[in-house]
Amino acid sequence: MTYEAVVRVTLKGGVLDPEAKTIQRSLNRLGFGVENLRTADEYVVEIDAVDENEAREQAEEMCERLLANPTIHDYTVEVRET
Amino acid sequence: MTVAVVSFGGSNCDRDVAKALRRIDVPADTVWYKDEEEVADADGVVLPGGFSYGDYLRAGAMAARTPVMERVRNRVDDGAPVLGICNGAQILCESDVVQGAYAQNLSARFRCEPVRLRVETTDTPFTRRFDEGDTVEIPIAHAEGRYVPDDLDALIDDDRVLFRYVDENGEPTDEANPNGSVDNIAGIVGGSRNVAAMMPHPERASHPLLGTDDGLDVLAGFSDPSDG
Numbered sequence: 001m002t003y004e005a006v007v008r009v010t011l012k013g014g015v016l017d018p019e020a021k022t023i024q025r026s027l028n029r030l031g032f033g034v035e036n037l038r039t040a041d042e043y044v045v046e047i048d049a050v051d052e053n054e055a056r057e058q059a060e061e062m063c064e065r066l067l068a069n070p071t072i073h074d075y076t077v078e079v080r081e082t
Numbered sequence: 083m084t085v086a087v088v089s090f091g092g093s094n095c096d097r098d099v100a101k102a103l104r105r106i107d108v109p110a111d112t113v114w115y116k117d118e119e120e121v122a123d124a125d126g127v128v129l130p131g132g133f134s135y136g137d138y139l140r141a142g143a144m145a146a147r148t149p150v151m152e153r154v155r156n157r158v159d160d161g162a163p164v165l166g167i168c169n170g171a172q173i174l175c176e177s178d179v180v181q182g183a184y185a186q187n188l189s190a191r192f193r194c195e196p197v198r199l200r201v202e203t204t205d206t207p208f209t210r211r212f213d214e215g216d217t218v219e220i221p222i223a224h225a226e227g228r229y230v231p232d233d234l235d236a237l238i239d240d241d242r243v244l245f246r247y248v249d250e251n252g253e254p255t256d257e258a259n260p261n262g263s264v265d266n267i268a269g270i271v272g273g274s275r276n277v278a279a280m281m282p283h284p285e286r287a288s289h290p291l292l293g294t295d296d297g298l299d300v301l302a303g304f305s306d307p308s309d310g
Contacts, residue, residue: 071231
């Protein structure tokens, strides 16, 4: 089966996000009253696996080994059939 | 002592480091990252600055996972001096050779300027020529230099902070911190002390014409200790 894993990598709570702060200030200059904004990186990976569980495990291993840096990142994985 | 300065696609300080090392009579050459045997045979290794793999994913993330890093790790385990400068420091963190990670500068800007550093330990090849508390001027040039340790207490307890960013009075103030690094940390050593990661560029402080040659005493970590 082919699955699509959507991986979202975010900065851990407590790790400051200067890019988000800059975007937030810019939005507020445009007149929006944004009080909180966070950035995230998203990766969409096509994975061949026997079932959804295996696809998820593969995606999680990708996060652990490359896509996220455990010192500063959290990640979430969503898997769906394609 | 022959030093291999490892060039990845996108490294751009490799030749500068090799030239600075030769100025202090340390034989050094750039080595393409695929020429792994040359790295395995080198007496010392430098991972130079630049933008390996275009900083894709995260600065240093791709280079950290190339096969040559296994050779670099072996050299570290053998006790050879290994120094990561700027992008090279990011590569050492990304490959877990030293602890921690580099995040975007708090200013969200690329910072390219001379900074003052205080020597925090002399128990490493790269600072053995200094006295603890000495200050040096060495430039930085980075956008992702905010050091975030995994375990700050362990770094401090094991005396593994190499340099801190300090002001003209030698104090690690917020104003003197160019990127928001935790505890003003500008450089660290690994568990075995012969491997160091630092964001400032000693090769850019290697000649009086550059304003300072303070960096030569750092690079002297690659010279024969018996030469003094």
